[in-house]
Amino acid sequence: MKRIFFYFSMLMIVSCNSTKNLSQNEWIQLFNGKDLSDWTVKIRNFPAGENFGNTFRVEDNLLKVRYDRYENFNEQYGHLFYKNTFSHYLLVVEYRFTGEQVKGGAGWALRNSGAMLHGQTPESMAVEQDFPVSLEAQFLGGDGQEDRPTNNLCTPGTNVLMNDTLFTPHCINSTSATFHGDQWVRAEILVLGDAIIKHIVNGDTVMQYTKPQYDGKDQWTQRLNMKDGVTIGEGTISVQSESHSIGFRKVELYNLEKYAGNPIELQKKINELQKRLR
Numbered sequence: 001m002k003r004i005f006f007y008f009s010m011l012m013i014v015s016c017n018s019t020k021n022l023s024q025n026e027w028i029q030l031f032n033g034k035d036l037s038d039w040t041v042k043i044r045n046f047p048a049g050e051n052f053g054n055t056f057r058v059e060d061n062l063l064k065v066r067y068d069r070y071e072n073f074n075e076q077y078g079h080l081f082y083k084n085t086f087s088h089y090l091l092v093v094e095y096r097f098t099g100e101q102v103k104g105g106a107g108w109a110l111r112n113s114g115a116m117l118h119g120q121t122p123e124s125m126a127v128e129q130d131f132p133v134s135l136e137a138q139f140l141g142g143d144g145q146e147d148r149p150t151n152n153l154c155t156p157g158t159n160v161l162m163n164d165t166l167f168t169p170h171c172i173n174s175t176s177a178t179f180h181g182d183q184w185v186r187a188e189i190l191v192l193g194d195a196i197i198k199h200i201v202n203g204d205t206v207m208q209y210t211k212p213q214y215d216g217k218d219q220w221t222q223r224l225n226m227k228d229g230v231t232i233g234e235g236t237i238s239v240q241s242e243s244h245s246i247g248f249r250k251v252e253l254y255n256l257e258k259y260a261g262n263p264i265e266l267q268k269k270i271n272e273l274q275k276r277l278r
Contacts, residue, residue: 030082030237031251033061042122043078043241044130049122055241056080063248065113065241067102074104077130078241081122087234088256088266090273091115091189094249097141098182105243111141113246114154117191118212118235124224132238133157133220135212137189137199138171139246142180149176151187151199151206157218158232160197160209167209174199174206184249190270193260194231 032038035058041051051057053069055078063080067073097111119134136154153160154171161167179185188200199207214221216228239248254273259266 026254028253028255029251030253031063031248034058036063036080038083040081040083040122041078042081042125042132042238044076045128046076047127048125052076052078061249063239063251065239065246067241067243067245070102070104072104073102073243075106075130079116079119079122079132079238080241081119081132081236081238085121085234085236086191086253086255086257087193088260089191090254090256090270091117091137091191091237092250092252092254093137093139093187093189093239094184095139095187096182096184096247096249097244098247099245101244109242109244110143111148111244112138112242113240113244114138114242115187115189115251116236116238116240117189117197118158118232119238120224121236122238126220126223129220131156132236133214133218133224133226134235134238135160135197135232136240137187139185139187141185141244142178144180146178148178149173149206150179150185151176151189151201153199153207153209155215157215157221157226159213159215161211162209164210168215172207174201176201176204176206192256192266194233 040049041056042048043052046052057064093115101110114136116132116134116136119132125132134156135158138152138154140148140150142148152174159166159168186202190198196210198205212232214226214230259269
């Protein structure tokens with residue numbers, strides 16, 4: 001495994017491997033392997049809580065996104081929101097794309113999903129809203145031909161700083177490898193409030209950025225009175241339905257919030273967490 005470095009200065013961390021093991025009960029299993037009791041569905045053109053077409057379901061101990069009850073996707077983008085909000089954490093997601101894209105899905109949405117971070121609540125979304133105001137850790141599957149890195153960044157209603165410069169384009173690719181076929185992929189995202197966010201694939205840091213903030217020019221931030229440039233320190237976590245079937249066998253989180261006010265303890269805990277990254 002390539003060593004992952006977290007630089008810590010003004011909440012930027014330098015980290016090394018630790019031999020200390022973490023107790024399993026320190027992790028929060030957002031997906032419990034049984035049901036969606038801790039989650040709320042929001043699908044475009046439907047109110048929060050209505051799981052149109054049984055899009056999000058649990059089968060065979062997997063959280064699945066399926067479209068067998070759709071005649072046409074019709075831009076009915078969906079998100080499944082966990083019940084709590086978080087600010088400082090390590091999120092671990094293991095996912096796999098399967099099957100064919102549903103009729104009517106956009107070309108860019110082929111083998112495309114993601115985890116939305118620092119998001120608004122499902123109840124605050126307009127019925128016709130397609131994506132929550134959030135940061136998207138975008139998951140892409142290979143198409144068998146082209147390079148398609150994963151754990152990228154997309155920014156619905158948001159901007160970030162990259163190399164201390166405001167980054168305003170909607171999406172940017174990570175430096176990850178491409179994962180073709182129906183293979184399982186492990187993605188991690190380290191989130192430290194409004195300071196720094198790192199995307200990690202199979203133990204390698206493939207992207208990092210700082211100062212997530214609202215884009216005041218976006219129609220949804222304007223409706224919600226989210227002021228341009230205000231940094232985002234916490235929010236919801238959700239996973240997507242974007243027209244291609246996907247399964248999640250793990251969605252777990254280590255909550256770092258209690259260490260947020262103590263940089264030394266936060267650094268120690270991240271050092272320990274690194275042992276969990278492969």
